[in-house]
Amino acid sequence: MNIQFNNQNVVIIGGTSGIGRATVELFLEAGAKVFFSGRDEVKGKTEETALKKKYKDNVIFIRCDIFNETEVQELAKVIENSGGCDVLVNNAGILLGSKLHETTTEDWNQVINVNQNGIYHTSKYFIPQMIEKQRGSIINTSSVSGLYGDYDCCAYNTSKGAVSNMTKSMALDYAKDNIRINAVCPGSIRTPMYHACADAIGKEKCEKMFTKTYPIGRIGEPIEVAKVILFLASDMASFITGTNIPVDGGLSAHTGQPRFMD
Numbered sequence: 001m002n003i004q005f006n007n008q009n010v011v012i013i014g015g016t017s018g019i020g021r022a023t024v025e026l027f028l029e030a031g032a033k034v035f036f037s038g039r040d041e042v043k044g045k046t047e048e049t050a051l052k053k054k055y056k057d058n059v060i061f062i063r064c065d066i067f068n069e070t071e072v073q074e075l076a077k078v079i080e081n082s083g084g085c086d087v088l089v090n091n092a093g094i095l096l097g098s099k100l101h102e103t104t105t106e107d108w109n110q111v112i113n114v115n116q117n118g119i120y121h122t123s124k125y126f127i128p129q130m131i132e133k134q135r136g137s138i139i140n141t142s143s144v145s146g147l148y149g150d151y152d153c154c155a156y157n158t159s160k161g162a163v164s165n166m167t168k169s170m171a172l173d174y175a176k177d178n179i180r181i182n183a184v185c186p187g188s189i190r191t192p193m194y195h196a197c198a199d200a201i202g203k204e205k206c207e208k209m210f211t212k213t214y215p216i217g218r219i220g221e222p223i224e225v226a227k228v229i230l231f232l233a234s235d236m237a238s239f240i241t242g243t244n245i246p247v248d249g250g251l252s253a254h255t256g257q258p259r260f261m262d
């Protein structure tokens with residue numbers, strides 16, 4: 001079956017690069033009207049100009065810092081005036097890595113504010129539009145780091161753990177309004193976020209470490225997460241809500257025990 005989103009307004013928060021950018025294009029291909037946001041006005045406008053060549057008025061970039069509740073409210077107003085939101089993809093996120101006692105209060109608050117409170121802000125202003133329509137779908141980008149711990153990543157793990165559990169709580173509260181809420185939990189995906197880690201420890205070394213760790217023998221590509229987001233947003237997933245789906249090449253299937261026989 002071909003998944004189509006004709007006549008639907010899809011809002012992608014954090015759509016200017018990586019997983020979000022791939023998701024923007026996939027929904028456009030499926031016929032949606034896509035509103036995408038990000039912090040960086042120049043980057044967003046550049047992506048919008050490139051996408052408009054093929055998708056014309058179906059794609060609109062609106063700068064919005066989800067840290068800032070007033071900006072989120074203004075973003076929601078624009079979409080409300082265009083017919084309301086049918087699908088919300090809460091994808092924005094940042095990664096700052098350190099052990100808890102070495103994390104500054106400023107860094108801790110920044111990670112929690114973007115990854116966790118940002119989803120509170122956007123969902124708070126878009127859910128009423130879905131209640132009004134008595135239908136909708138929200139996909140939160142959590143992480144395998146929201147299901148398990150990582151070394152040197154306490155604030156990120158904390159924020160993504162909250163996203164995963166928030167997803168279940170939200171799913172319960174809005175099921176009666178025909179709004180499904182799910183999360184994707186990516187493993188390492190080749191995006192600017194991954195490249196920042198790779199640059200810090202050395203590209204080749206990083207690639208080798210990940211290739212060895214992932215059962216499937218490689219890290220993921222943004223489009224491989226985007227496809228799961230599209231599926232979860234669609235009627236193909238009409239009986240799925242409150243789930244956290246790992247998109248991780250088998251990483252989370254592992255106990256972490258060493259391999260004894262090679």
Ligand SMILES: NC(=O)c1ccc[n+]([C@@H]2O[C@H](COP(=O)([O-])OP(=O)(O)OC[C@H]3O[C@@H](n4cnc5c(N)ncnc54)[C@H](O)[C@@H]3O)[C@@H](O)[C@H]2O)c1
Pocket residue numbers: 013014015016017018019020037038039040064065066067091092093094095114141142143144185186187188189190191192193194
């Ligand atoms: N790349 C990975 O390995 C990986 C793994 C697991 C989960 N994730 C999650 O996937 C999501 C996308 O990450 P990515 O790897 O594509 O990263 P990315 O850096 O390419 O994209 C992040 C996006 O979030 C937006 N953003 C950041 N702070 C924002 C703010 N305050 N307000 C609005 N937008 C903001 C950026 O503008 C950008 O569009 C994140 O939530 C990330 O935590 C990524």
